[in-house]
Amino acid sequence: MSRWSSIAIFLVVIAATILWFAFSSLTMDQRRSSEDLNIEYFSTPAALNLEQVKSRPASDWRVLKGDRGSFGYTDDRYWLKFNIDSADYDRILYIAYPLLDSIHVFWQADSGLIEYQLGDKQPYFERPILISDFAIPVPGQLQGQIYIEVASSSSMRMPVALMSESDFFDAKLQRRLIEGLYFGLLFCMTVYNLFGFLASREPEFGIYSLYTIFFGGLMLSLDGLGFRYLWPDWLYLQDKGIPIFGSLTLLMAALFAYQLLRLKNYRRTLARGLFIMAGLALISLAIGAFSSYQIGIHALLALAVPGCLYLLIIGVYLWRKGLVYARMFTIAWGALLLSVMVNSLGYLGIIDSMFIQRHAIMLGSALEILLLSWVLAVRYNEQRRERLIAQQRYNEELEIRVEERTFELEITLKELQEVNNELEQRNLEDPLTGLNNRRYFNQQLEREYRRSRRNQKPMCLIMVDIDRFKKVNDTYGHGVGDDILQAVSKELREQARRPTDAVCRYGGEEFALILAETNLTHGVAFAEKLVAHVRQCMFSTRDGQHSITISAGVAAIDNTRDHSVDDLFTAADSALYKAKREGRDQVVTTSIEE
Template sequence: MPTLPASVMGPIRWLLAMLCLASLSAQAAIEVGTLPDELNLGPHVQLLEDAEREFDIEQLVARGDALAWQASRQETLNFSFSDSAWWVRLRIENQASTAVRRLLELAMPLHDYLDAYVVDEQGGIVSRWHSGDRRHFDSRPVAHRTFVLPVRVPVAASREVYLRLDTHDGLYDATPLSLMSDEGFLAKAQRELMAFSLYFGALLALLIYNLLLYVATRERSLLLYVAYLGSFFVLMFTARGFAFQHWWPAFPQFNNQLVPINIGLFAVTLAVFSNSFLNLREHAPGATRVILGVAGLCLLSSLPALLGHYAPVFRLMIPAAIVLSGLLLGVAAWRSWHHDTLARIYLVAWGVLLVGVALYFLRVAGVLPYNLVTEYAVQVGSGIEFLLLSLGLAWKINQFKNEKLAAERATLELQRSLNERLEIEVEQRTRELESANRRLTALARTDPLTGLLNRRQFHELVDEKLQVRRRSGQPLLFAVMDIDDFKLFNDTHGHQAGDEVLIQVSTLMLDHFRRAGDCLFRLGGEEFGILLEADSLSAGQHALERFRQALERLRIPHAGSSHGVVTGSFGLVYCSDCRRVPSAMALYRQADRAMYEAKERSRNRVVTRPMGGVENDA
């Protein structure tokens, strides 16, 4: 075979090398048409370090792969202490037969600056957001404690998503990055809300319980425990993003200052409480001074945050916190070796918390997989810790009381009366807590905005109704109502006005559907469910028609609607034989089809559908 001359082989080798480099740098697209509920994007994105902060989105789009993009090998993005800005890029495509919307979540609530862009195939920017916890909370496209970005991909199209991550002064937090469907995000958000509601509710119940005990007993250890638990509660509520979302959404600077300041306060309250709990002034006075000194150092190191300096704060605070934890564990282990029951309780409580913290950070670092155990390990560990410490305080108080009874036998009757009064007050507070828990359970059944039953209750109640009607042979009527052109209303008037409309509609529903068997649900967004207590299809249709007219008579202006006011489309299903209905979901699907039939017929109407029959429209 003839050999090509060197003058020809040189350019060929160069061309092949460039093609190989281009193929390596090209970014594989993520197919989102068949995306599962949640995909961890950490290993699928590309990273670009912008040390001089010289790039903007137009430059990145124009220069493409000519820049030094690097494939990410991190399960969770973590830039630690860095003076650079960082760009994150991923490409998604939709091969499904319909357009899709996917939600991209940055699950770190304390990220300083986030600029996000969605770019189409022609390089045009179709969406952009500028958010972060140093900007007002209403800068977020989705009102959530973390950063959630909606990305829409048309049929047979692709989109590139660019994220610019930057910090105030070079301190990055580990940032889980995931892509999910609306259903997946809703399921995750509901799961997290339930878990955090139970967690913070339990902490608050412990705090109130021990505060009431302190009011009743004036035991100083209880007050120190309440201060310790209270600082931890505020710290976790802030670190998880709930405080910024619900308490001070218009004060991002204060939110950022509070985190390190509260860590310092937490260290001080921890040290003071531990000193009291373990009685260190008596058993180890030298260790007491060291522990309080390290805790004071943690508090002092947090003060520069008031002037806007954060990276130096954590460079000093993290080692101090580690030293403080080690000292407390060491002293507790030493006292446990000397058969101190309180020290053993303290050692077990802190051990459980540290295991939870270790599991969580190993998950953040990508060493352990994401699951319920690793995600909520800190919450479970801290909950167990505070419960054990509360039990230890109860044991300590009981021990002191026994010693006092043995030393003061002459006052036995007085002491007994005090104990009886304490037991009565504890029983009363316990009943109050049980009542609060029952109210919390009731809140979990309803939609917080409208007060109607939520989707979970829809499935439970309708399945129960179906079982009863199958046995009795009675008919069942169910309707789905959707507010017409509600997205246009939100786009025109804002989401706050949209929420007001949802409240007005739900209030009108409660006024109209008052029969004992009527059940009203908010199924999601602007969609409502109505379980009617009616004997016939015409009666149910008449009830819905009255409500439809009443809604139209509210005359809520809606410039984006062809009717000029807010209206609703209704799909009504009549089941004469409930044995033909397998589940609540099957009933919902029939009503939903009827509702979409109403929308196709110019909206603002009621379409009825007997189960398995033909449609009627009103």
């Protein structure tokens, strides 16, 4: 069995419980109202006194069938008369309808005339028996004839019964049980959905809480319990409570349906209809608050049935659209619509059934409130599931976008690194010869010096200069000079074959070679071989073949003494210039001074 099926069965059980208690309460009232009163009645538009009523001919009086009169809405005054015999127990004369405006009871007893003035226009605490309906005590030894004058702007309904005190209070206890169950249900639904609103901040929960509050106010007004427990001194609200609370209930129903069903996503015409319904409910509220009760209740009834029918149509429409919660929504409003229609027929006097008049709307609304609360829970779960799916989809899309951006960023960083490396390489490279430039020479000489000191290995520095290069530039031009620089650079690079050897253009026609782990003897041998090789080369230039010579100065450190980089460079540079002074095209060494 699915979860929703279990919930549906639970709601049906609750509704069946309410129905059983209501039916039990009614049948108990009928069983205990055992005295046959033989009530007669007549109606008149004019106000009459008791003597005028007594003088009415017998032909004016009609028999009230079943002791329960229901005459719909009328401005006439109704008079009832019946006899009460003495008994050996005390009894209660009970009129089981709380909305009658004026009830004037005349009891022509043996001891004299006894009068009671009742009705919901009178202060509550002036009633002889404090109940939501109307009742007067009937001592067992008294007997006589009773006349009752009834006038009301509400529906003219006069369910009169004569019961023993014990039966009366037993019946009232039974009725209080069903009322407690019903209003307890409303209270639980109100609090539950209020907590749902506070927890989720979803507006439909808050609107539904207001809906159940206003519906509870409507039922309290219909049953007279509000006048008994909540506003016993507020005659205005007792008179206007039904049209006011009824209009507010319809207003909240329209707003709740609009918020819950999201009709604007399906059909905007139906959504606009809900706004029209809400506007009509506000008009009905104004009419009920500021006009007479009779006008207000007719305005409310004129709106209630088509309003519920419209909500039922919306439910059917969404049902056909395949929405999960549309079925229960349709059943809920169908139950309320049926109860409202039946109750309206009872108020209009078309149906004369106390069970329908007292319990139809209570049963229909209980089922409707339970089902709507279920619909709200289903809708919230569906929204939550949709949000979770949307969030999951968003997270997946976000993760994909992050991976794409990360990949793009990695590519960009790699490209940037390559560009930086290229820029760094260009920054350390001589643009004409392609050799490392002077900046690189300074950094590499320092690195090799430190590595040599750390590893206790020798290192050698060779400074090279092209002989009579200025004459070449002056005679053949700078273009030929550039060609010779490039050709010499190529030869130097080819002769320094080890990966650790560094060939740099120091400036102009001067070059430097850093030979790692090379002592002075091997350095001199390398330099002499280099000078001899260049001497034998013919270099192609834009002006033809040319030969040149070079001079070299060699210095080395073996790390047995405390020498610096500057000492090494000064010694090699001095050796170079000594070679140039002593005839060029040769290799000269200079020891590093202490």
